[in-house]
Amino acid sequence: MESRLLRVLDQFLPGARLIRSWPLRGGISAQMTAFEVERAGKVERFVARLPGEWSWKENANPTQSEFRLLTELRSMGIVCPEPVFQETEGHRPMYILKYIEGAVEVQPKDRGSFLRQYATALARLHQTDVSSPQLQILPRLLPAASLDNRPLNDKLREPEIRAILDSCPIPRTNGPVLCHGDLWPGNLLWRGGELVAIIDWEEALIEEPLWDLSICRLDLHWLFGSQEAEEFTNLYQSLTNVDLSHLPYWDLRASLRPMANIAGWAAGYPGIGRSDITVDHMEYQHGLFVARALRELNA
Template identity: 40%
Template sequence: MPEDHENLGFERLVGEMYPAGRLIRSWTLTGGVSAQVTALEIALPENEVKKVVVRRYGEADLAGDGQIAAHEFTLLQTVQAAGVPVPSPLFYDQSGRIFPKPFIVIEFVEGETILEPADIGREDFFGQFAASLTGIHRIKLETQDLPFLPDMTQEIAAKLARKPAQLDDSLQEGKIRAVLEKVWPLPQTNPLGLLHGDYWPGNILWREGRLAVVLDWEDARRGDPLADLANTRLEILWSYGAEALEIFTRRYKELMALDYTNLPYWDLCAALRPAGRIALWAGSPEKEKVMRERHAFFVAQAFESLSLL
């Protein structure tokens, strides 16, 4: 969309949300991969200034869910009511009358991502990280009206059925698939829970040493909480190292009474995600080297745990 038309769209949006408001400025936020993310600063009566975030969904999100804006709005309302720190959902539109693609407007939350938690203490940092995730997993799906959430077990089954023409043997994709194909679907040993789907350090904002908000809920699913835990374990390992992985996992287990027997299998599911695209995810040869080394460690510990079952 040309810049002038885009600004007109933002001005129209402000007029609809806040009839007495005026758009001061807009700026692109970094980190938006699957969507266009823009911050707006709005002047309101009595010298009040408000900031909001507009998230316009990309083709990949829309292909998976044509009602994604309405669904994410409802999901944010649900998790916020349950006490999970998320941006307040403010507005959404899927009609195309303001922007061509569906979008959602959420509260702008001040904060920063932390790539080195040493300054606030690793036990406290990963304790907060784990507590927020367990808060998500404790939401009882049977009491919530969230029928649109995809099922994680079914998605893994579909992924295993779609074997790529070229396996990524550098990440042991063939070996991982062979193990999972023998046991899938796993027996359900834990209650189905709400899964964030992309709970990693880049989606967590911190302010003054406290976890302020959990962002980006478009990958939310329903399933065994261990699926979410496994994904986060790999992300923690990639970002912070093996000691951090141990601390985070221990703090999570202290807070969440689950059957952890199948965690190694879910670890292998998490390890499949970067197959064929780890270089793209890494963004640089130096980071890719670290990610590959830590991925190998992650897969090895999963296979070792399975050998002990």
Template identity: 35%
Template sequence: MEKEVVKRFEPIIQRINSGNKLLHVWEIKGGISAQVWGLEVLQPNGQKQKMIVRQHGDNDYFRNPNIAADEFRLLELLDCEGILVPKPFYLDQSGVIFTRPFLVMEFIDGKNDFNPTNVRDYISQLANHLANIHRVDISKLDVSFLPLQNEICIELLNRKSDNSLNEYLMQQYLKSGIPLSKKNQDVILHGDFWPGNILWKDGKLVAVIDWEDAAIGDPLSDLANGRLEVLFKFGIEAMNEFTSTYQSLMPQIDYTDLPYWELFAALRLSVFTEWGLDKQIEKVMREKHEWFVTHAFTRMNKGG
């Protein structure tokens, strides 16, 4: 069976270098937004190298048929700017090997870590790398291929839901505040900054992955999403530590509208009820989500 799989993937690595030989292929499980395979390649110089083949799923592809090309281009830009991302090697849009576009990138020797031994250091590294992403000077780069976060937000405001997490109330409240006055310079947004999109090795953050939700917009959008995700995984104290560390690194940002972006994050992530989670895990997440939304509403009503 593996020989058949190797035969299917070998043309990919030979397009990168005609002297490459494919030794091994394995499917990488865990993600829901893309199909991912690992490749072990014997290069002409006798060195072995691992690579990743990434093909986006239906939702992302039909939302943006150019998503593979966009992610490839963004990874090139971010790698040049010193952001810890997989180096992109090859983009295929021919439809010859696979019917859908895909990209080949560097294999990062790391893994997700949801139980760090030193939570404070873990949170500090998360905040530092989010700040590094937001420091990339887009005035010197062509990022016109990325969507605007405001356009994504409008789609969220019109998304249908079962209202089990007060989605309708959040939508109406947010609609009443549009358009927000622009207080911050636009930055590159990861769009889904959470521990599941971070790779670690020996306690060090080694890569930020899965950039299919990237956009251009207010840095508070990423911060708010990160706050809720850290709350889900590590609790209120860790969320506050994540926020204060980021704020100390990015003092130039106006944080007035953070509660507003928190409601967007809460609205975006309200779909966790559809993930088929363990009932107890979902119960705890519901409680944290409710607290997060209530806290955001309270601060908005107080004007800060």
């Protein structure tokens, strides 16, 4: 990666000297490398982002799409990384972001403030004007949940969940909004107790706001439990007045996301300071989440 960084640096900042580089967490969605350069006596930090295999399967040019999306989001006041350069040639080009001083927070000292800021960020995102021409590059509406040629996860009640979801049309009682698509706490950066950036936008789409909300709710079950998930939901609803009548459907839809690889999801938590979140813990909380959604759906 360093040799490639040097080539990009010659185009991006001619005359700058690469001081050091180091890998950042990027999951399966991207390879991210932070780097520090010296230019005219000033030291600056950036991040090189190379979209991963999943992104290239979903998008003919995720580098260009993500760069344009982030540029537009920043112009709208959304707290996200600032893109500053993109490769335009070569196989699977990368792009460069300004480095953000911040860290993922999954054990907040002030849980109430954490939930308020998290809910506010989601509400503001969903109030974005989706008529912007740059947002037209995004997928519109979630496709049917696919199986990807794998067996159903009986332990997590996947056959039952899919049967219920397949038996009814997708309910969209709220207007379409800009959804992040993966707004779990691992995609939030904090500094000094303040939320400073939302990262990893490769799953963004225009969809029903309850899709994003349900994703957040399940992840909060894993991090803290059902009480905090409901507190977050109430905070979000108070800021948006969205119709929550079909939330159980969207909770079930969100519950399908980890079905294929919940062990892989659990493997990421120790790296962000939550080694207590194990596969067993995630399966237990997932079960509570699904059971509640099924009860409310049948009420």
